[in-house]
Amino acid sequence: MKLHRNTLLTAAAIVLVLYVVTLIVGLPAWAAIVLIVVLLVLLAVVWKQPEERRPVVAPAPPVGQSVVLPDREPVFSGPPSRTVADVRLPSASPDFQFSFSAVVQWSTVLSGARHADLGAVAVDALLERARALTATQQVTEESLNQHRLAAVLGEPALDEKGQVRSWATEVRLRLPDADQKHLHHLATLHRREQTTLLERRMEQDKRAYLKNDVFATPGSAAVWWLVNHPGEVETALGLLDTLAELSAAANDLPVRHQAADTTKRGKPTRPELDFDTAVDHLLEGPGTDPQSDGHKDKQVRKAPTDDPQPGSYREQFFSD
Numbered sequence: 001m002k003l004h005r006n007t008l009l010t011a012a013a014i015v016l017v018l019y020v021v022t023l024i025v026g027l028p029a030w031a032a033i034v035l036i037v038v039l040l041v042l043l044a045v046v047w048k049q050p051e052e053r054r055p056v057v058a059p060a061p062p063v064g065q066s067v068v069l070p071d072r073e074p075v076f077s078g079p080p081s082r083t084v085a086d087v088r089l090p091s092a093s094p095d096f097q098f099s100f101s102a103v104v105q106w107s108t109v110l111s112g113a114r115h116a117d118l119g120a121v122a123v124d125a126l127l128e129r130a131r132a133l134t135a136t137q138q139v140t141e142e143s144l145n146q147h148r149l150a151a152v153l154g155e156p157a158l159d160e161k162g163q164v165r166s167w168a169t170e171v172r173l174r175l176p177d178a179d180q181k182h183l184h185h186l187a188t189l190h191r192r193e194q195t196t197l198l199e200r201r202m203e204q205d206k207r208a209y210l211k212n213d214v215f216a217t218p219g220s221a222a223v224w225w226l227v228n229h230p231g232e233v234e235t236a237l238g239l240l241d242t243l244a245e246l247s248a249a250a251n252d253l254p255v256r257h258q259a260a261d262t263t264k265r266g267k268p269t270r271p272e273l274d275f276d277t278a279v280d281h282l283l284e285g286p287g288t289d290p291q292s293d294g295h296k297d298k299q300v301r302k303a304p305t306d307d308p309q310p311g312s313y314r315e316q317f318f319s320d
Helices: 005-025 029-046 118-134 142-153 177-214 218-228 233-238 240-250 270-284 294-302 309-318
Strands: 081-090 097-108 164-174
Touching: 005 029, 081 118, 097 118, 097 142, 118 142, 118 164, 142 164, 177 218, 218 233, 218 240, 233 240
Parallel strands: none
Antiparallel strands: 081 097, 097 164
């Protein structure tokens, strides 16, 4: 804080006047000092002024030397760009198309006669590059396709006529919502079909195993039953007829075995009747003409006898 010369003179005059007054009035010295200090503080507050800043003068350069000014920071202006959104691009599947969006940027190459709309040339060249790439991509690899497309289109490339060099940023590649739902439905049906085919194949393998291996013969059926029921030999013996019938049914054959009590004997043939007659004549004793008439033969076969031997011989020849 600085005080002007007039301010200092005014303060000195006030101090002198106050000192004279205190001497005339007869005030104590300390009272005069306090009064003088208070007046000086008030005077300082009233007359306070801000400090004036002196301009800093740079030293003048020596005569004969040039002044080098610092370079200004360059102002960068980005390349021209154009946004494309929801452009349909083909995929590897003819039933689905991708939706493509990106910011296309380009830079001019030729300095002579140029196209009237270089932005359209850049967009068309970039879409041709994107179409060639998406036409070989599967719709089931959406995220992978987007990353691959962004990596390829991010590299600047010339158009066919070499007028502009274009590239893309903020690349997005996706399937429309309707196509996404349809693809999910097809995937569900495909998984269901694969499951059905696998279950059918397992069933066919099991049926072939039972027919060609387990029930190929009654013996193989019995062995299979014993393997699954070890130690139950007596039970297996009781199931032989059942296993034989199952084996015959599995191979489309008639029943090979029947129980003894269900077997029916057919009518005796002519050789069996002749053999029966010969046995009867043999049992009656010598002197009997085996070539007697048929009426006597019938009476001899039908005559009752108490001898148990004929019945025993018949049982030897005709027993089951």
